[in-house]
Amino acid sequence: MSEPDFFTVRVSGVIGDRIAGAVLLALAVFAWWYSYTFTTGFMQPVGPGEFPRLVSVPLGAFSLYLILRPGLNQRWPHRAALLRQAGALLLLGVYAAFLEPWGFLPASLIALILLIRLFGADWKPSLVCGVILTLGLYLLFEFALGMPLPDMPGLNW
Amino acid sequence: MDILAYLAQGFVVATEPQHLMLALIGCALGTLIGALPGLGPVNGVALMIPLTFNFSLSPTAALILLVSIYYGCMYGGRISSILLNIPGDEPAMMTTLDGYPMALKGRGGEALGLSGVASFVGATVATIGLTLFAPLLVGFAIRFGPAEYFALFMLAFATIGGVTSGSLSKSFVAACLGLLLGTVGIDAVSSVPRFTFGWFEIYDGIDFIVALVGLFAISECLVFLEDIRHSNKPTMKLGSAIPGMRTAWRCVPTITRSSFVGFIAGVLPGAGAALGSFLSYTLEKRWLGRRGDFGNGDPRGVAAPEAGNNAAAGGALIPMLSLGIPGSGTTAILLALLLSMNITPGPLLFQQQPEMVWGLVAALFIGNLMLLVLNIPLVGLFARVLRAPGWFLMPMVVMVAFVGVYSLSNSAFDLYMMLGFGVLGYVLRKLEIPTVPVVLGLLLGGQMEYNLRRAMAISGGDWDILWNSGISVGIYAFAITLISAGLVYGWLVRQRRINAG
Numbered sequence: 158m159s160e161p162d163f164f165t166v167r168v169s170g171v172i173g174d175r176i177a178g179a180v181l182l183a184l185a186v187f188a189w190w191y192s193y194t195f196t197t198g199f200m201q202p203v204g205p206g207e208f209p210r211l212v213s214v215p216l217g218a219f220s221l222y223l224i225l226r227p228g229l230n231q232r233w234p235h236r237a238a239l240l241r242q243a244g245a246l247l248l249l250g251v252y253a254a255f256l257e258p259w260g261f262l263p264a265s266l267i268a269l270i271l272l273i274r275l276f277g278a279d280w281k282p283s284l285v286c287g288v289i290l291t292l293g294l295y296l297l298f299e300f301a302l303g304m305p306l307p308d309m310p311g312l313n314w
Numbered sequence: 315m316d317i318l319a320y321l322a323q324g325f326v327v328a329t330e331p332q333h334l335m336l337a338l339i340g341c342a343l344g345t346l347i348g349a350l351p352g353l354g355p356v357n358g359v360a361l362m363i364p365l366t367f368n369f370s371l372s373p374t375a376a377l378i379l380l381v382s383i384y385y386g387c388m389y390g391g392r393i394s395s396i397l398l399n400i401p402g403d404e405p406a407m408m409t410t411l412d413g414y415p416m417a418l419k420g421r422g423g424e425a426l427g428l429s430g431v432a433s434f435v436g437a438t439v440a441t442i443g444l445t446l447f448a449p450l451l452v453g454f455a456i457r458f459g460p461a462e463y464f465a466l467f468m469l470a471f472a473t474i475g476g477v478t479s480g481s482l483s484k485s486f487v488a489a490c491l492g493l494l495l496g497t498v499g500i501d502a503v504s505s506v507p508r509f510t511f512g513w514f515e516i517y518d519g520i521d522f523i524v525a526l527v528g529l530f531a532i533s534e535c536l537v538f539l540e541d542i543r544h545s546n547k548p549t550m551k552l553g554s555a556i557p558g559m560r561t562a563w564r565c566v567p568t569i570t571r572s573s574f575v576g577f578i579a580g581v582l583p584g585a586g587a588a589l590g591s592f593l594s595y596t597l598e599k600r601w602l603g604r605r606g607d608f609g610n611g612d613p614r615g616v617a618a619p620e621a622g623n624n625a626a627a628g629g630a631l632i633p634m635l636s637l638g639i640p641g642s643g644t645t646a647i648l649l650a651l652l653l654s655m656n657i658t659p660g661p662l663l664f665q666q667q668p669e670m671v672w673g674l675v676a677a678l679f680i681g682n683l684m685l686l687v688l689n690i691p692l693v694g695l696f697a698r699v700l701r702a703p704g705w706f707l708m709p710m711v712v713m714v715a716f717v718g719v720y721s722l723s724n725s726a727f728d729l730y731m732m733l734g735f736g737v738l739g740y741v742l743r744k745l746e747i748p749t750v751p752v753v754l755g756l757l758l759g760g761q762m763e764y765n766l767r768r769a770m771a772i773s774g775g776d777w778d779i780l781w782n783s784g785i786s787v788g789i790y791a792f793a794i795t796l797i798s799a800g801l802v803y804g805w806l807v808r809q810r811r812i813n814a815g
Contacts, residue, residue: 170745177745181487188494188509197504201767202775205501205508208763209494216490222483231744238540242740245539246733249712253729256720269709276539276705286706294713304368304721 166232174227178220185217245275261298261306266291317445324672327374328680333673336371336379337681341688344386349394349696350707355387355627355644356750360530361711363523363651364718373655374670378677380651381631384644385437385678388627389685392429392620393697397422405588405623408595412608412615419611423693424561428613429620430689431562432569434682436621439573440580440628441678444635447581448664448671451636455661460768461779465786465793467762470639470754472793482801484747492755493762495520502760503767515727522650522756524719524728525735529749531715532736535708537743559690565617568598576622580629580642582796588642590626591619596806628678635659635671638761643750650757658761 192206192213234242252268270287274280298304327333347358359380366376391406396413409429416425458466471489498509499519510516562569572594579590598618599608608615630642638660640646652659657667664671689696719732739749766780773779781787 167746173745177741177747181491184491184494191509195501195504195506195508197506201504202770202773203767205504205506208759208766209497209508211766212490212493212497212759215486216494219483219487219490223487226483228481228484228746230746233744234540241539242536245535246737249716249733250730252716253726253733256716256729257726261717265713269713272709272712273705276708278703278705282705290706290710290713294710294717298717302365302368304365304717305724306717307720307724 167229168232169227170230171227173230173233175224178223178227181220182217182224185213185220188213188216241275245272248272248275257307260308262291262295265294317449320668320672321445321676323669324674324676325679327669327673328378328676333375333378333677334680336375337382337677338684340379340382341386341389341681341684344383344388345390345393345685345688345696346386346699347383348387348390348392349699350390355384355391356647357530357534357711358387359384359644359647360526361714361718363647363654364527364722365714366651367654368718368721373652373657374673376651376655377648377670377674378681380648381674381678382681382684384648385624385627385681386685387644388437388624389430389433389689390696391623392433393426393693394700396425396429396616397697398700405591405619405626407588408591408619408623409616411595411619412610412612415609415611416613416616421611425613425616426693426697427559427690428561428565429616430686430693431559432565432572432617432620433624433689434686435569436573436576436624437628437682437685438679439570439621440577440625440631441675441682443577443581444628444632444678445675448632448636448675451632452661452664455637458661458785459783460765460772461781461783462785462789463765464762464769464780465789466637466639467758467765469789469793469796470758471751472797481746482797484745485751488742488747488749489751489755492752492757493759494755495525495752496756496759497763502764515725515731519760520731520756521722521728522753523654523722524732525756526647526650526753527715527719528732528735529739529742529753531711532732533739533743533749535712536736536740538704538708561613562617565614568602568614568617569621571601572598572618572621573625576625577629579622580626581632588623590629591623592807594622594625595619596810631678635663635674636661639758640754643753646750646754646757650753653757 188209192209195204195206195209197204248268248271252264255264266287269291270283273287273290274283278286295306299306328337343362344355344358347361348355362380362383366379369376371379388405391401392409392413395401395406395409396417399410399414401407401410413425413429416422471486471493496519498516500507500510500517507517575594575597576590579593582589595608595615595618598614599606602608602614606612606614627642627644630640630645631648633639634645634649636659638649638658640649649659657663657670715732716729719728720726722728742749742752769779770777781790
């Protein structure tokens with residue numbers, strides 16, 4: 158397989174669809190049960206819990222259908238891909254946490270270099286493009302678009 | 315003649331320097347976004363929404379910008395279809411069938427020129443249709459009460475996704491999930507917090523812009539991370555785009571037929587551009603029979619889906635503007651923009667803010683012309699974007715998403731929420747559960763519940779009010795018809811897949 162085409166690779170969804178169906182069914186049952194706690198002091202023809210209940214019925218029914226008649230899934234990622242995705246999410250989560258205390262420039266610089274590396278570039282282009290992208294985006298957001306970005310601590314930029 | 319007067323007024327609005335500038339930026343940006351493989355109009359427009367808030371643009375200006383991006387994306391989507399055989403999004407899928415073979419024969423430039431002209435004609439036909447039919451629909455919809463609106467929402471959910479994707483049950487699951495997510499937050503009527511579990515950040519409900527960017531942009535990056543060893547893209551000899559205009563002249567009958575087919579497909583709620591391009595391609599193939607050489611690089615096989623999907627894109631704006639019911643994923647996002655600016659599309663919009671509606675329509679005419687002018691000579695420039703490596707583009711997309719969402723409320727919580735929706739969107743895509751109905755549910759759930767409760771308040775708790783008027787019964791009947799059509803469409807797609815091997 159020279160050019161893996163993940164747009165079209167489909168696999169049987171017996172396991173995936175059943176797990177998803179079970180999760181969604183549980184969600185529907187929970188929403189139905191939990192919506193009874195939404196109480197108001199005064200009487201209305203349709204209370205706050207009615208609409209969630211009304212939605213949870215078809216949600217449950219279609220989830221059940223998903224469990225009974227699973228369809229197709231796209232090919233699930235392999236181990237290496239999963240690790241990359243988990244890494245990217247972790248990186249972005251940490252970036253979100255450090256964006257405010259560190260300011261846009263240093264946090265984004267580190268996050269972007271690692272992110273470009275994660276997306277498959279070598280170290281050298283990662284470093285170069287990371288610096289260029291950070292500066293370019295900073296200039297674009299801060300000056301051209303006038304968006305407020307978190308400043309670096311102690312510095313007014 | 316009223317329409318002409320309104321339209322003239324619209325042109326006055328649209329030709330204000332700021333609006334012209336925004337239309338130009340939107341067209342160029344949209345073409346670029348559409349040209350990037352994997353970043354279709356839905357992703358592109360979703361990514362741009364948080365940014366437009368920061369320009370502090372007027373609603374009219376923001377709408378002009380985003381709709382120009384939308385139209386531009388529809389133009390740009392064809393570039394990667396023709397040159398790389400990778401559709402930027404679902405509507406561009408049919409263009410690969412004859413566009414790529416044309417490019418292989420060294421007629422890539424011609425195919426791009428031809429598709430540019432076909433797109434222009436399709437979009438113009440649709441915009442004229444929008445001018446003529448939207449006011450008619452408005453005149454009809456003005457009599458709708460809450461029960462009729464509730465029926466209309468049911469129609470939107472019954473049809474969206476179900477018509478375009480294969481599995482009807484999965485798109486219903488997605489719609490219900492979206493509706494349930496839409497109930498999170500403080501209930502507007504009784505002030506009771508629902509499903510908030512004490513998190514004050516979601517008392518205002520789940521911000522659908524955050525959800526949108528996560529579901530589309532972030533999940534796209536996760537898909538991309540699956541396989542980073544993207545092989546070097548073949549550099550195709552382009553050739554000039556100018557002969558495409560002569561070819562287009564010979565395709566005039568095809569383009570005309572496809573524009574009308576696409577327009578009708580676009581107007582149907584839930585059908586959208588994918589159905590437009592699919593229908594116009596297959597119908598044209600049937601129509602020409604053995605006179606055509608479809609699948610082997612017949613220029614008419616490029617012209618038909620391109621005219622069709624651009625016409626459908628314009629047609630989809632009709633239900634969005636006049637009823638507040640989006641006809642496709644991208645119009646759902648445009649609706650999100652309007653709602654978050656406290657503008658409720660619908661019949662009243664035409665009465666209360668005619669300058670905005672007609673300014674937008676006029677801007678569409680102007681934007682179309684700009685796109686044609688931009689696309690014929692500059693197509694080589696746009697095609698060069700395709701060579702930018704993914705490891706450069708995708709981190710940029712992530713950064714734009716981060717800064718855009720962060721700037722909405724300056725809180726890291728929104729960023730985590732966006733990442734969460736990114737994972738949700740990714741898992742849903744793997745399960746082949748469409749994400750557009752989720753967004754639509756999140757977006758329209760509040761309105762739907764509000765109309766239900768108002769109807770019930772009018773009737774004093776009698777559920778019969780929901781199907782007591784002729785209009786609602788008609789809408790429900792229409793919904794059932796469209797679902798049946800969706801089942802037939804799904805069957806046709808499966809047949810085509812089997813035939814294609």
